[in-house]
Amino acid sequence: MPLPTDAAQATSAATLDLSADVVTLTAAVCDIESVSQDEAALADAIEAALRPLGHLQVERDGNTVIARTSLGRAERVVLAGHIDTVPLTAAPNLPTRQVDGLLWGRGTVDMKGGVAVMLRVASQVAEPSRDLTFLFYDCEEIDGRFNGLGRLADTRPELLEGDFAVLLEPTDGAIEGGCKGTLRVEVVTTGIAAHSARPWKGHNAIHDAAGVLARLAAYEAATVRVDGLDYHEALQAVGISGGIAGNVIPDRCTVTVNYRYAPDKDTEQALAHVRQVLDGYDVTLGDAADGARPGLHLPAAQAFIEALGVPVSAKEGWTDVARFSALGMPAVNYGPGDPNLAHMDDESCPVEQYVSAEAALLRWLA
């Protein structure tokens, strides 16, 4: 039996109306569910909405959509945002609902408000003051090897190029410049196994770890000013394990240490610092990702700050701005939503923040 016409229409592709106000558009973007690795429907809707706009060249790369102006302006600005979300809660936090000036639901903070702002700017500003590149990318919320922005940086780095980048991750409406780097090391102490009734025949590796933990507990992390912003460093144990049985003196103990370092250092310098702090111990590098300098002294960034007129601070956590930094571009985080509510069951955002963000970017770019 063929489907009734109404039902057939209900299963057709979701669409986005870029002429709707930014709050309505944010809700519409959220209501197209797009958990990581399942972004095709939303990428299709974004591509379909942008293709008709004559001032943009639109490309598709997997579930990443790229849209660019080519007006020969003196500067090019990149606006980037991921279109995926973390999974929905058990009692689904979609569709969105607006109550007392707040929009509730998955993506309202991280980061479909930013995506909606990008779409509104793309549709409204046909003659921008600077050439614009919009990057709507997939798979930010999962393992970095799936990240759409990382994929583009590897395969088509020219699409990321510009004088300045804004990542529209939630910052509660402030500008957060650059980001700290992060590395993990394993610190291993070794001893000699023995029966715990006769410990003098062995050597206790867990007792030796006392010195490692004491240095970490006593460590006073630096606050480092980079390009005018203060980054608060941190050196913290994030894991420890040792011991093989309740009657055996342990011959090995491993402490995993995470160093979050200001973007004035690269991995090599950061690792050298950790080795200095833990001098005398066996330190092995695990993973590492350098941070990003904010570059707020550069003209493109200065114009952005002046146009927006919002507070400016350092970004403490690592974000995808580091991918632009790796290409030599200054980059900042700026977007609607309180980052403390990201990934929460009760994710929500004052709709006023969407309106303010759209207005701020239009002031800068229109």
Added chain:
Amino acid sequence: MPLPTDAAQATSAATLDLSADVVTLTAAVCDIESVSQDEAALADAIEAALRPLGHLQVERDGNTVIARTSLGRAERVVLAGHIDTVPLTAAPNLPTRQVDGLLWGRGTVDMKGGVAVMLRVASQVAEPSRDLTFLFYDCEEIDGRFNGLGRLADTRPELLEGDFAVLLEPTDGAIEGGCKGTLRVEVVTTGIAAHSARPWKGHNAIHDAAGVLARLAAYEAATVRVDGLDYHEALQAVGISGGIAGNVIPDRCTVTVNYRYAPDKDTEQALAHVRQVLDGYDVTLGDAADGARPGLHLPAAQAFIEALGVPVSAKEGWTDVARFSALGMPAVNYGPGDPNLAHMDDESCPVEQYVSAEAALLRWLA
């Protein structure tokens, strides 16, 4: 086709000839394989060898064999030994072989030499100076709930009763008195989880464990003289774990600590000491087993020491002598074999130690 007569005889029950010399008998006991929970063949052979001896009352309890004299002597002495072994090595270390004065193979140290000495004494001394109880018990090498001596202590404690007990575990031919107690505690530090880029929003439980480890590393364990023997105490971390992810400030760290304490203390006193050392930390008792006083000042023990004329020291590890101590009986460890070779692939013992041990017990009891 029926089996040939020779093969049929080869599958008949193994037997032990108690008139053989102690070295030959030790090899024969070892060659009846008896890994824990598979001791029936050896228990059968021991029972069959003892039943014909008119001066002994023989009982069977599971795979434990009990043999007793009832001569109305002023004192009763208990000789006890387990008949099970740890598993054989991949290339089986049985049958035994004698090379250059050493007997090699599973059980030659732990503790079939002691079992053979007990069997020789049982068969040779029909008129002992003290009444004798021989306990050949099963399942010592596995979880304590299977232990044959523990089972008897629970169900038929009268069979363990006496004025003095000798456990024929390997002591390299010395007398080792009593044993230390053992208890384990968990020491837990708690913090507040946070993103490791913003540790000031949390509290690091692993860093707090630095203080626990520092106290353990600095702790100077006492040497405690009990009934004339020196017990070396020990307080050692045997395990540590903490951390849930490489980017999260850990909110919990658990240190497992093993206290080996002299037999002048019971569990309650030992735990109070650990709590004092780790004052201010959250300490929870895990398992515990009290030690055993050597009681070497008691007349029955003094006579034993004088008759043997071998070195006397404290037993550091926990052994089944504690089961006698729990019944109010002094007990010592004395047997052939170097305990450092117990459970080793290359377990072996100078045959001279079997001969000496047999001679020493005969001096005392004949």
